[in-house]
Amino acid sequence: MSELLLSASQLTKRFGGLAAVNEVSVDLFRDRIHAVIGPNGAGKSTLTNLLSGDLPPTSGQIRLGQTDIAGKSPERISRLGLGRSYQKTNIFLPFTVWDNVRLAAQSVERHAPWNPAHWLSKARKNPAINQRCERALELAGLTLRAHTVAGNASHGEQRQLEIAMTLATEPSVLLLDEPLAGMGQAEAESMIELLQKLKKDHAMMLVEHDMDAVFALADQLTVMVNGQVIATGTPAEVRADANVQAAYLGEEN
Numbered sequence: 001m002s003e004l005l006l007s008a009s010q011l012t013k014r015f016g017g018l019a020a021v022n023e024v025s026v027d028l029f030r031d032r033i034h035a036v037i038g039p040n041g042a043g044k045s046t047l048t049n050l051l052s053g054d055l056p057p058t059s060g061q062i063r064l065g066q067t068d069i070a071g072k073s074p075e076r077i078s079r080l081g082l083g084r085s086y087q088k089t090n091i092f093l094p095f096t097v098w099d100n101v102r103l104a105a106q107s108v109e110r111h112a113p114w115n116p117a118h119w120l121s122k123a124r125k126n127p128a129i130n131q132r133c134e135r136a137l138e139l140a141g142l143t144l145r146a147h148t149v150a151g152n153a154s155h156g157e158q159r160q161l162e163i164a165m166t167l168a169t170e171p172s173v174l175l176l177d178e179p180l181a182g183m184g185q186a187e188a189e190s191m192i193e194l195l196q197k198l199k200k201d202h203a204m205m206l207v208e209h210d211m212d213a214v215f216a217l218a219d220q221l222t223v224m225v226n227g228q229v230i231a232t233g234t235p236a237e238v239r240a241d242a243n244v245q246a247a248y249l250g251e252e253n
């Protein structure tokens with residue numbers, strides 16, 4: 001049995017009268033990819049934001065390991081071992097790939113003030129942080145691009161860099177928001193390979209619109225529509241679910 005690393009139960013987020021996430025429960029296990037799919041506006045990003053602390057839930061519980069993290073700050077949740085990548089990039093384009101990863105690594109250090117120049121000079125002198133960065137770059141396949149200015153990296157490499165920055169915080173749980181967005185075929189294939197490689201040491205939640213990638217990667221699927229879970233199970237179970245076929249995947253699937 002895989003190890004349960006994150007468990008969210010009965011999570012609800014209301015924006016005024018709209019329940020963007022409505023009593024959603026999700027469990028994330030090490031060595032498993034749990035994909036969350038659904039049409040635009042289904043509540044996938046809001047769910048991700050609740051788990052990462054970017055939004056406080058209206059109600060519900062979230063446990064990361066033994067700690068109740070619902071409503072805690074993103075910085076605290078990150079330090080407790082949850083890493084997330086964003087749909088909109090977090091990368092500092094004028095900085096090198098290496099310096100971006102260093103900044104991310106430094107961000108989980110205690111009492112780090114918001115001052116990138118201070119972080120970089122501190123990180124340069126810290127061998128433990130440097131090792132963390134080297135490992136993150138290697139895992140993400142970016143070692144040879146370490147000294148490239150991030151703004152000159154390809155779109156695919158920038159998405160890999162997002163993941164390297166997340167890995168530099170040494171998370172046990174990874175939340176990935178559309179890591180394949182805007183990628184061509186070759187870039188998507190190498191990202192799929194990377195995510196498969198990362199699965200071994202992490203519990204992963206993947207929000208993704210590319211259904212080929214989702215069905216290639218996911219061990220578990222949750223389907224959301226209008227803030228609610230309409231189905232959850234293995235890809236085969238979800239594909240066979242009549243509600244899902246009617247509401248989302250289409251009869252031809």
Ligand SMILES: Nc1ncnc2c1ncn2[C@@H]1O[C@H](COP(=O)(O)OP(=O)(O)OP(=O)(O)O)[C@@H](O)[C@H]1O
Nearest residue numbers: 015018019020038039040041042043044045046047
């Ligand atoms: N900050 C906010 N204030 C008010 N409404 C919001 C806010 N954020 C999201 N919503 C609404 O909540 C619902 C769910 O949005 P969300 O972005 O979570 O959906 P999604 O499934 O991630 O969509 P997409 O696939 O397009 O990214 C939508 O109706 C959206 O308009």
